[in-house]
Amino acid sequence: MSRKQIYEKLADVFEDVFDQRIALNDRITARDVEGWDSLTHIILISAVEDEFGVKMDMKSVQRLTNVGAMVDLIEELLAK
Amino acid sequence: MDCFNYPVDSKMLLRKKIQIKKELLSANTSFLEKKIAVLGGSTTGEIVDQLELFLLNEGIRPIFYQSEYAQYWQDAMFGNQVLDSFQPDIVYIHTSWRNIPAFPTVSGSREETNLLLEDTYQHFERMWEKLSERFQCPIIQDNFDRPGWRLLGNRDIYDYRGRTNFIVRLNQMLYQYADEHSSFFVNDVDYLAASYGLDEWSNPKYWHMYGYSLCLEGIPCLAGSVANIIKSIFGKNKKVLVCDLDNTLWDGAVGEVGVEGIQIGVELPLGRIYYEFQQYLRELKSIGVLLAVNSKNDESNALAGLNHPDGVLRPEDFVSIMANWENKDRNMQAIADGLRLGTDSFVFIDDQPAEREIVRQASLGIAIPNTDHVEQYLSAIDRSGYFEVTSLSEDDLSRTDMYRANAGRAQLQEGAESYDAFLRSLKMKATVREFEPICFQRIAQLTNKSSQFNLTTLRCSESDIQKMQEADDYLCLYGRLEDQFGDNGIVSVVAGQIIKNELHMRLWLMSCRVLKRDMESAMLDTLVRDALKIGLDRVIGYYYPTSKNSMVKDFYGRMGFQKTDEDSSGNTVWKLTLKEYSFRHPAIDIRR
Numbered sequence: 001m002s003r004k005q006i007y008e009k010l011a012d013v014f015e016d017v018f019d020q021r022i023a024l025n026d027r028i029t030a031r032d033v034e035g036w037d038s039l040t041h042i043i044l045i046s047a048v049e050d051e052f053g054v055k056m057d058m059k060s061v062q063r064l065t066n067v068g069a070m071v072d073l074i075e076e077l078l079a080k
Numbered sequence: 081m082d083c084f085n086y087p088v089d090s091k092m093l094l095r096k097k098i099q100i101k102k103e104l105l106s107a108n109t110s111f112l113e114k115k116i117a118v119l120g121g122s123t124t125g126e127i128v129d130q131l132e133l134f135l136l137n138e139g140i141r142p143i144f145y146q147s148e149y150a151q152y153w154q155d156a157m158f159g160n161q162v163l164d165s166f167q168p169d170i171v172y173i174h175t176s177w178r179n180i181p182a183f184p185t186v187s188g189s190r191e192e193t194n195l196l197l198e199d200t201y202q203h204f205e206r207m208w209e210k211l212s213e214r215f216q217c218p219i220i221q222d223n224f225d226r227p228g229w230r231l232l233g234n235r236d237i238y239d240y241r242g243r244t245n246f247i248v249r250l251n252q253m254l255y256q257y258a259d260e261h262s263s264f265f266v267n268d269v270d271y272l273a274a275s276y277g278l279d280e281w282s283n284p285k286y287w288h289m290y291g292y293s294l295c296l297e298g299i300p301c302l303a304g305s306v307a308n309i310i311k312s313i314f315g316k317n318k319k320v321l322v323c324d325l326d327n328t329l330w331d332g333a334v335g336e337v338g339v340e341g342i343q344i345g346v347e348l349p350l351g352r353i354y355y356e357f358q359q360y361l362r363e364l365k366s367i368g369v370l371l372a373v374n375s376k377n378d379e380s381n382a383l384a385g386l387n388h389p390d391g392v393l394r395p396e397d398f399v400s401i402m403a404n405w406e407n408k409d410r411n412m413q414a415i416a417d418g419l420r421l422g423t424d425s426f427v428f429i430d431d432q433p434a435e436r437e438i439v440r441q442a443s444l445g446i447a448i449p450n451t452d453h454v455e456q457y458l459s460a461i462d463r464s465g466y467f468e469v470t471s472l473s474e475d476d477l478s479r480t481d482m483y484r485a486n487a488g489r490a491q492l493q494e495g496a497e498s499y500d501a502f503l504r505s506l507k508m509k510a511t512v513r514e515f516e517p518i519c520f521q522r523i524a525q526l527t528n529k530s531s532q533f534n535l536t537t538l539r540c541s542e543s544d545i546q547k548m549q550e551a552d553d554y555l556c557l558y559g560r561l562e563d564q565f566g567d568n569g570i571v572s573v574v575a576g577q578i579i580k581n582e583l584h585m586r587l588w589l590m591s592c593r594v595l596k597r598d599m600e601s602a603m604l605d606t607l608v609r610d611a612l613k614i615g616l617d618r619v620i621g622y623y624y625p626t627s628k629n630s631m632v633k634d635f636y637g638r639m640g641f642q643k644t645d646e647d648s649s650g651n652t653v654w655k656l657t658l659k660e661y662s663f664r665h666p667a668i669d670i671r672r
Contacts, residue, residue: 016099
């Protein structure tokens with residue numbers, strides 16, 4: 001799956017979780033999105049795992065500082 | 081909404097909770113408002129959000145108080161201004177084994193462990209006493225789930241030093257308290273964890289990263305369980321379980337295979353699973369759930385099935401038996417009128433998705449679990465908590481007798497039809513074709529199995545069917561019907577012999593699983609087109625009565641034929657002049 005395709009799917013996940021369409025890019029962080037608090041973050045991780053059919057371990061989840069890092073991790077897990 | 085049906089769709093409930101909440105709020109205008117204090121020993125954020133969805137789905141709009149992280153005990157024991165002025169209608173205490181302050185050590189003596197157990201129990205009991213003194217409202221307390229590991233292995237459950245043993249004993253004390261206090265309810269988390277799967281339920285990642293005592297996707301199950309207790313306390317339990325009969329209470333259709341042909345009883349696997357299900361329904365009746373029948377059947381067939389010697393349930397176990405050819409949504413209303421209950425207190429089980437859909441689209445507020453396969457029936461009802469027992473009264477134990485007396489007074493009502501709209505929404509597609517070798521087996525089988533919608537009851541072997549297909553003087557069609565819920569397979573067969581300019585119908589039958597879908601119109605429209613194409617002028621229909629096919633006695637008349645003959649045993653002959661036929665155009669996309 002290309003980075004662009006990952007972004008497309010990711011946008012669907014964000015739309016469901018935050019109930020609004022969000023223009024995503026590498027630099028977006030939780031601070032930039034209304035409603036992206038710690039509670040919602042857990043749901044987001046779980047929905048992303050489900051959408052891409054991957055499992056993110058605790059250590060990788062801790063590294064997710066922005067959307068770019070999330071896409072990196074998805075790419076990495078899909079490549080396995 | 082389907083995501084609340086067992087098994088709950090946790091992923092959907094978490095991911096789309098904002099949209100789901102909006103939908104629930106807009107679907108109802110008369111919510112019962114209740115104040116619920118959630119006192120947590122761990123994170124409760126998502127638990128509250130999910131509990132809100134489940135309660136809204138039950139018609140209860142909750143207002144929440146949430147304790148600060150893990151402050152359940154402090155809040156309960158010492159109170160605080162916000163909680164005191166909140167004045168809850170319900171207190172829910174969400175704790176887990178991680179909130180047990182101390183566990184026995186392997187070096188501790190039996191006496192020390194007993195003292196520790198008593199101390200631990202008192203920690204909780206003092207809190208419950210304080211809460212009921214302060215708020216005089218029902219309290220719901222989670223029991224303790226088991227940790228994901230066992231230091232002593234199998235010994236952990238029975239050795240007094242085992243953690244599991246300690247938890248089991250603590251739970252017993254909690255149950256004793258519940259048994260003695262009618263406003264105290266245990267939420268059986270131990271069971272939920274077991275049924276969910278303890279390995280995933282207790283995944284430590286959720287505790288260490290987020291402070292949740294269980295996994296994220298287990299939270300909707302937990303919330304659903306708490307919501308069941310709450311709605312039951314506030315009188316929003318379901319009251320009536322309405323059952324289809326054929327393939328719902330036994331395997332097979334009495335109208336097709338006769339009462340001796342259905343499977344029910346302990347002899348065979350299918351019979352056994354239906355037997356167990358019937359036993360469960362009779363036990364439901366014993367706790368005050370009313371049972372009713374809503375079946376597309378002749379009443380005599382329904383009663384014959386319920387009187388099967390190897391079955392459990394008997395006609396007198398039901399407060400209402402609607403076995404007729406009326407649409408099921410209409411029957412629901414009639415059952416409700418007879419019992420003087422709202423249809424929103426009903427649960428409906430039927431093996432046929434399309435029948436469930438008819439009832440769903442009538443928007444009667446009836447709960448409709450997923451019951452496609454017999455092995456799901458029992459858990460679909462049991463796990464949904466429709467009849468959650470928060471008390472058990474004398475009334476509950478004799479409820480069926482009361483209602484049976486009322487039911488006799490009810491009458492069937494006639495009203496406006498909106499059935500056409502339902503048929504259109506099914507998005508039906510029919511494939512109507514001449515007999516083909518690949519279908520011979522199924523066509524022959526249909527001629528041997530169909531008894532109710534069968535005009536001539538001509539039983540055929542595969543080679544009989546092949547002969548018809550090869551004969552120059554036969555026009556033979558079979559029909560397959562699909563709808564948005566799936567493929568019903570080949571469900572109708574019509575075959576006629578051409579004599580001069582007339583088509584004499586030798587076979588006309590349809591499977592009862594597609595009754596009232598207008599498939600008969602699709603077959604006739606196609607037959608007329610084909611007959612006109614080869615230059616015929618008339619179709620001659622024959623009806624030969626049997627003990628099972630009375631439902632099609634007037635079939636030809638309904639389809640626009642004229643009766644030309646009738647003999648003393650009720651055999652009738654009908655004529656249709658093709659040029660005068662007005663096409664029926666059913667709401668079915670017909671493919672050739």
